Amino acid sequence: MSGEHGSAEHIEYVLRLADNALVLGQRLAEWCGHGPALEEDIALTNIALDLIGQARLLLDHAGRLEGKGRGEDELAFLREVPDFRNATLAELPNSGVASAGAAGGDYAVTIVRNLLFSAYQVELWQALAKSADPELAAIAAKSLKEARYHVRHAADWTIRLGDGTEESHTRIERALAALWPYTHELFATDPLEQAVARHGIGVESAGLRAGWLEALAPTAAEATLALPPDTGFRSTGKLGRHSEHLGFLLAEMQSLHRQHPGAMW
Amino acid sequence: MAQTEWPLWEVFIRSKQGLEHKHCGSLHAADAKQAVQMARDVYTRRQEGVSIWVVPSSAITASDPDDKAELFDPAVDKIYRHPTFYELPDEVKHM
Numbered sequence: 001m002s003g004e005h006g007s008a009e010h011i012e013y014v015l016r017l018a019d020n021a022l023v024l025g026q027r028l029a030e031w032c033g034h035g036p037a038l039e040e041d042i043a044l045t046n047i048a049l050d051l052i053g054q055a056r057l058l059l060d061h062a063g064r065l066e067g068k069g070r071g072e073d074e075l076a077f078l079r080e081v082p083d084f085r086n087a088t089l090a091e092l093p094n095s096g097v098a099s100a101g102a103a104g105g106d107y108a109v110t111i112v113r114n115l116l117f118s119a120y121q122v123e124l125w126q127a128l129a130k131s132a133d134p135e136l137a138a139i140a141a142k143s144l145k146e147a148r149y150h151v152r153h154a155a156d157w158t159i160r161l162g163d164g165t166e167e168s169h170t171r172i173e174r175a176l177a178a179l180w181p182y183t184h185e186l187f188a189t190d191p192l193e194q195a196v197a198r199h200g201i202g203v204e205s206a207g208l209r210a211g212w213l214e215a216l217a218p219t220a221a222e223a224t225l226a227l228p229p230d231t232g233f234r235s236t237g238k239l240g241r242h243s244e245h246l247g248f249l250l251a252e253m254q255s256l257h258r259q260h261p262g263a264m265w
Numbered sequence: 266m267a268q269t270e271w272p273l274w275e276v277f278i279r280s281k282q283g284l285e286h287k288h289c290g291s292l293h294a295a296d297a298k299q300a301v302q303m304a305r306d307v308y309t310r311r312q313e314g315v316s317i318w319v320v321p322s323s324a325i326t327a328s329d330p331d332d333k334a335e336l337f338d339p340a341v342d343k344i345y346r347h348p349t350f351y352e353l354p355d356e357v358k359h360m
Contacts, residue, residue, distance in 0.1 A: 037271070039292050039303040046306050156302060161293070 006065030011193040012085060013137065013202045014065060016238050017124075018058030021143075022076055022263075023246070025051030026253050028110070030094055034109055043153060050146040052094040053068040057139045064070035077257035081247050088235035089117060089182040091246040097178050105257065108168070111157045116179060117155060118214050120186045132200035142251035155219040162223025169224065176225055181233040186211070188234065198256070274300040275321040276307075278314035284359060286318050294319075 006014075028048035035041025059072040092113070093103030125147055128140035161168040187209040196202030213227070220227055235243070256263060271293040277286035290350050294300035300319040309317065328336060340346070 039294065042310070043303065043306040046310055077305055136344065153302065156299065160299075 004065040005201075007195075008199075009192050010133070010199075011062055012067045012192060013196045014058055014062040016085040016087075017128075018055050018062055018075070019084045020090050020117075020121075021051040022055035022057065022092040023086040023249065024086070024113075025049070025055060026198055026249055027090065027094060028114075029063055031105060031110065034047060034105065047150050047153065048089065050143075050150070054143045054146070061135050061139065062243055064156065071259060075261075079256045081250060082240045084242065084246060084250070085238050085240060086246075087185045088184070088237035088243050089113065089185065091237065091243060092179070092182065093245055096175065096183075106171070106175065107157075108161055108171040109179065111154050111161065112172060112175040112179050115154035115158050115216070116183050116220065117186075118147050118154055118182070119212055120208065121147040122215065123211045124203070124205070127208065131202070132139040136201065151190070151215075158219055158225070159223045162225045172223070173225060177228050179236075180228040181231045182231070182235050183221075184230065185238060186237045188238075190239070242263055271295050272306075272317045275302075275322050275325060278303040278304075278308055278322070279316035279318075280314055286316065289313070291322060297321075350357040351358060 028044050031044045032043065033050070035044055054238065056072050057195070058209045059075040063070045063072065063075055092109075094110050095111045096106055120248045122144065125140040125144035129137055129144060131137040131140065158172065161172040163169070173176065189204040189206040193202055193204050199205045216227065237243070237246075272295075273291055274294055274297075275291050276289055278289045292300065292303050292307055294303050297319060301317050304317045304319055308314070337351045
């Protein structure tokens with residue numbers, strides 16, 4: 001680290017965390033007004049807002065570390081697909097991994113993704129609450145409580161659907177099989193993570209996987225679901241190499257800011 | 266016939282420690298556990314509460330509106346039943 005600004009690795013690491021929250025928050029926001037029941041509509045919107053709140057704090061922090069005058073808006077709305085550092089799991093459509101533009105949402109996909117991702121966030125925020133970056137540690141401590149609730153919500157539905165009717169079981173099993181390959185990226189430690197871990201700023205995510213699996217096991221068992229085997233597939237969103245879905249998501253998310261730069265409400 | 270809609274629950278929220286739970290609305294949920302969770306999302310998202318009760322709406326027995334006259338009107342002219350003649354010490358709150 002030099003002066004008040006962060007190293008390139010530090011900035012990019014915070015952007016990864018921010019983009020995960022921002023992109024999944026945007027995906028969940030697509031359910032607003034379309035939830036399967038009024039109560040669930042509000043629940044999902046609350047979760048989306050929690051994630052967007054995390055993203056705002058993290059983007060603001062990344063902008064300060066960078067020190068080039070970019071704030072949360074510039075980072076959220078004026079970067080292009082290859083600049084985003086979210087894991088591919090976050091950007092997949094609510095309808096599943098089908099081709100871009102697939103209409104509508106599949107609630108099983110939404111719930112399973114929230115379970116897998118929120119359980120990962122719980123492990124991550126727990127570790128980052130002890131970060132040497134005090135700002136990041138504070139954001140982690142605040143976000144941990146939110147992530148714990150997100151897990152609770154998703155786990156509850158996973159059990160209901162998994163241990164529900166034949167159709168609900170089939171659909172949630174299918175969602176788990178489709179999304180599982182994308183979870184490996186969350187725990188793929190790379191040189192960037194090793195660099196921030198050396199400085200006590202970040203953690204090597206490979207070390208989080210055991211706790212994550214342990215946390216998922218009781219829910220999977222109660223939902224009568226088996227965790228799928230490793231297919232060997234590895235997504236690369238956090239390196240900036242995304243699926244075809246992210247461009248469509250950004251087009252929608254960024255259109256207002258790009259048409260009305262600096263718009264406020 | 267299979268039930269196609271979730272049953273209705275009445276939601277009671279305690280806004281802070283020491284206060285009683287107050288009825289704040291109702292919602293649909295599959296069971297009690299889910300009703301508590303949904304009540305959290307629907308009724309406490311603006312820091313309204315510290316505790317939630319849910320009760321199946323079907324468990325509530327209501328008075329009959331047609332009985333209004335005989336149930337409630339006799340109290341109208343008995344103002345001596347109101348404890349308005351006591352001085353409350355300042356330490357007693359929430360009375």
